[in-house]
Amino acid sequence: MMSASRGRFAALVAATALTALCTFGAGTAANAAPAAAPATTPTATSVEGELNSYVVNANKANPGQVRKVENAVVAAGGVVVQTWPEIGVIVAHSTSATFRQDVVKAGKNSIESVGATRTTPVTEGTPAGVQAPWGPGASSWKGQVKPSNGDIDAPTTPATTTDPREKDQWDMTMIGADKAHAVTDGSRNLLVGVLDSGIDPDHPDLQANISIADSVNCGDAGRPDSSATGWYPTTSDHGTHVAGTIAAARNGVGITGVAPNVRLASVKVVNDGGFIYPEYAVCGFMWAAERGMDITNNSYYVDPWMFLCDDDADQAASYEAVRRAVAWSQSRGVLNVAALGNAGLDVSQVNTDDSSPNDTDPIARTVDPKTCHKAPADVDGVVTVTSVTSTKALSYFSNRGLGEADVAAPGSSILSTIVNNNGWGTKSGTSMASPHVTGVLALMKSVHPDWSNAKLTQKLFDDATATPCSAPQANYGPACVGDTEYNSYYGHGIVNALAAVQ
Known part of the structure; x- marks a missing residue:
C-alpha cells in the first residue's frame, strides 16, 4: 500500500494500515469562502x-x-x-x-x-x-459484453439466525438495517457493482454473493479484463471492506451486510499503485451499464486531481469522459452512489488545493467550486454521502457542503470484511459510509423492483432521519450550515434502512 501522501487510499484509523477514500491529513485545501469566485490556476499535467x-x-x-x-x-x-x-x-x-x-x-x-x-x-x-x-x-x-441476465455463481438462502459479530455492528443498528432484515435481506436478482480495489474471492462472508461472470479488472490501461483472477485484490483490501458492508452474507459466520442476499460484482478500478485514473473509472461505469447492474458504489475520487477544473484542458477532458460514462450508465438503469471525501472540507466553498496531483509532486493552486468538479461525486444523479460517528456527529475527516451532501451514514470505525486471514477489521472514511447507502438502496429496490432510480433516490432522501447541525469540535473544519431538514453535514439526514423497505 502506498504512503499517506500518495493516492486517496490513505490510512485513517486503527492499529494496522487501513484504507479510505482520499489522501487524509496531508495537503488539505483551505476552507474559507472567497469573497469572489477566483479563476482556477492552470497547471501542467x-x-x-x-x-x-x-x-x-x-x-x-x-x-x-x-x-x-x-x-x-x-x-x-x-x-x-x-x-x-x-x-x-x-x-x-x-x-x-x-x-x-x-x-x-x-x-x-x-x-x-x-x-x-x-x-x-x-x-x-x-x-x-x-x-x-x-x-x-x-x-x-x-x-464489450452482453448483460449476464442475472446468472448467479453460488446462490444461497439466507438464514434466520444472527451472525456472531452482528453485536459489534453499531452501524447497522443506527440505520435500522437489523430491523429491515425482518422485511427483506435483499433480492438475488439485484446486482451491485463495487468499483474499487477488488473483492476477496474466497472470503467466507462474501464468496457466495460474488458474481464471477460480472466481475472485471479495469486497471489495465482502462480496458475491461474479465480474466479469471484479474478482479482479485492485490495491494489493497479497501474493496473487500466496502463489499462486506454492502452484502456480507447472513451465513452463521462473521458479520451481516446491509443487504446480505444481493449479488456483488467486483469492478476493479484501482491499480497496484493505488490510483484510480479517469480511464479506469470510465471502464467501470461502462461495464456496469453493459452488465445490467442495478447500483454501483464508488468510494473514491478520480486521480490525480482532487478537483477537475474546467479551465485546464487535461482536467476538463478527463471530467467530461467520466461524466459521459456515468450518464450512460444512468441511461441504462444504473444508480450510482459516491463518497464525498475525507479532507474535512466544505467542498461548496473550497478555494485552494495543495494536495494535487497525487501521482507526482503536489502543487498549490486556486480552485473555484463552481468550475472545479469532484469525479464522480459531482456528476448529476450520483448520490453523495458524508460520514458520521457512533454518536451521530459528523466524522471529523468527512467532507461536507450545502448542495454537495445528499445523505449521511456511519463511517467511523466500521467493522467489515478484510483480506488478511479472510477476517474482519475496522476502517474509517466516507469510503465506509457510502456502502451503507448503497446497501439501503439495494434493500429498497428489492422491495420496489419496478421503481425508477429517481423515485428510489427521492424515497431515500424523504426517509432519511433528519439530523440537526452538530457543533464542530476543535480542528473540526467548517461549521454546519442549514437547518434540520437539509444541512451541509448530513444532507437530508442519516439513511434509514427500515423506512426504505416500508
Missing part, C-alpha cells in the same frame, strides 16, 4: 515525450465521428487502447510531446476535447494485443 494516457472525446457519439477520432489518434502518433463508441470516448497512448495538438489537427473538427489523464508515465505500459489503428471494442457499436 503530463510528462511530455514519455508514454502517457489520454482521453479523446468525440464531438458526437456516432460511428462515423468516432472512426474519425480513431484515425486522428493514429495520425498523431498514438495508439487506440480502448474505444467506448456509445459515449464517444477514446482512450489513447502516445509518447509524442505534441500529441494533443496533433490529434486535434488530424481530427478535423471531430474532437470536442483531449487531455492527459495522469502526470506520470503509464506504469502498466500499452496493453499487449492492442493493434493500431483500432483497439478492442473500437467502433464495434455493440459494447
